[in-house]
Amino acid sequence: MSSSSSSSLKIGIIGFGTFGQFLAKTMIKQGHTLTATSRTDYSQHSLQLGIQFFRDVNEFLEADNDVILICTSIISLSGVLDSMPISSLKRSSTLFVDVLSVKEHPRELLLRKLPEESDILCTHPMFGPESGKNGWKDLTFMYDKVRIRDEVICSNFLNIFATEGCRMLQMTCEEHDKLAAKSQFITHTIGRTLAEMDAKFTPIDTKGFETLVQLKDSTMRDSFDLYSGLFLHNRFARQELENLEHALHKVKEMLVQRMSDVLGTEKTA
Numbered sequence: 001m002s003s004s005s006s007s008s009l010k011i012g013i014i015g016f017g018t019f020g021q022f023l024a025k026t027m028i029k030q031g032h033t034l035t036a037t038s039r040t041d042y043s044q045h046s047l048q049l050g051i052q053f054f055r056d057v058n059e060f061l062e063a064d065n066d067v068i069l070i071c072t073s074i075i076s077l078s079g080v081l082d083s084m085p086i087s088s089l090k091r092s093s094t095l096f097v098d099v100l101s102v103k104e105h106p107r108e109l110l111l112r113k114l115p116e117e118s119d120i121l122c123t124h125p126m127f128g129p130e131s132g133k134n135g136w137k138d139l140t141f142m143y144d145k146v147r148i149r150d151e152v153i154c155s156n157f158l159n160i161f162a163t164e165g166c167r168m169l170q171m172t173c174e175e176h177d178k179l180a181a182k183s184q185f186i187t188h189t190i191g192r193t194l195a196e197m198d199a200k201f202t203p204i205d206t207k208g209f210e211t212l213v214q215l216k217d218s219t220m221r222d223s224f225d226l227y228s229g230l231f232l233h234n235r236f237a238r239q240e241l242e243n244l245e246h247a248l249h250k251v252k253e254m255l256v257q258r259m260s261d262v263l264g265t266e267k268t269a
């Protein structure tokens with residue numbers, strides 16, 4: 001029987017890696033019933049969490065889920081959707097939710113590849129296993145109700161995050177991607193640049209430098225699949241990368257200019 005009349009949901013997770021498992025723990029704690037499927041066999045780990053794991057995606061889809069929660073990498077989403085036997089869905093009116101860190105890309109794919117009867121909610125929890133390890137209070141949860149007919153299921157799902165104290169923020173996928181290219185993508189790019197420079201703690205660190213090393217460490221914990229997805233599937237990211245290069249070039253020019261000014265003054269003195 002569907003659980004649409006109660007606040008307890010049956011949620012099936014596709015992509016049970018780092019982030020899928022992180023979300024699952026809170027959902028279990030709240031009393032939702034979870035199942036999962038993934039490329040890798042997480043049967044043992046799922047058992048410990050009290051989650052039924054399906055190696056067979058057909059069987060996973062045949063389970064009567066209220067929500068299918070997509071937690072795969074950005075770059076694998078298209079292939080994952082193509083390999084899903086959608087006709088095995090027990091209920092074609094299922095709510096599909098994605099948590100990818102880019103939004104226009106899943107929105108477009110889900111609208112194109114899912115049956116017309118299925119509802120679509122595109123979301124981005126703006127936190128992860130590190131920033132959310134002590135709870136989700138005051139952390140931002142972005143969402144866009146792309147195609148919602150069953151408002152009850154949708155609001156029950158959103159309540160998972162609202163009841164944990166998240167700052168719930170509704171905005172379009174386009175607006176999200178514009179802002180995320182300026183903020184999250186640049187953060188990850190600086191973090192990875194610092195890693196290329198092998199930035200590490202020294203005995204004379206300022207607080208500012210400690211923050212940079214922490215930034216490097218936290219961005220390097222995320223997979224390169226995640227980082228490259230932020231670039232490949234956000235149409236605003238390339239411009240921001242160019243802006244960053246341009247800004248670094250300008251700062252260097254200011255220093256070179258100052259150096260020639262100082263040298264010029266010394267020569268004429």
Ligand SMILES: NC(=O)c1ccc[n+]([C@@H]2O[C@H](COP(=O)([O-])OP(=O)(O)OC[C@H]3O[C@@H](n4cnc5c(N)ncnc54)[C@H](OP(=O)(O)O)[C@@H]3O)[C@@H](O)[C@H]2O)c1
Nearest residue numbers: 015016017018019038039040072073076100101128223226
């Ligand atoms: N980490 C965060 O803090 C965070 C925060 C917000 C949103 N997100 C989003 O959540 C999603 C998952 O992130 P993540 O941190 O777990 O790392 P990720 O590297 O972005 O994604 C790993 C997940 O993708 C699956 N996957 C990768 N390649 C695949 C392929 N070719 N076919 C099928 N499945 C494939 C993995 O399955 P297997 O494990 O079975 O290999 C795993 O479940 C991403 O879309 C990310 O943008 C992450």
